Amino acid sequence: MKWSDAEEIAILLRERHPEIDPRYVRYTDLHRWVLDLDDFTDEAQRSGEKLLEAIQMAWIEEADSD
Known part of the structure; x- marks a missing residue:
């Protein structure tokens, strides 16, 4: 997986960090x-x-799809 695989990365991040609201994530994190x-x-x-x-x-789109 590469940086350009935004949708795939987003799905994995949502699964790994379900308690996080992605609207407030710092780019460093x-x-x-x-x-x-x-x-x-x-x-x-x-x-x-x-x-x-x-x-x-x-x-954010993944989180809003719930």
């Missing part, structure tokens, strides 16, 4: 949590604000 995912294989420095924002928006 989001970055760390993505790197901690078992299937994540991309390099840490390849992330950026736009990629983290895309992941956060996908996570």
Whole structure:
């Protein structure tokens, strides 16, 4: 899984952190949590604000679908 896999990452983050409201997640925490995912294989420095924002928006959509 790479940084560009925002929807897949969002699903895994929602499963791993169900108590978290993704609207209030800091990018530093989001970055760390993505790197901690078992299937994540991309390099840490390849992330950026736009990629983290895309992941956060996908996570918000996942959370709102409940």
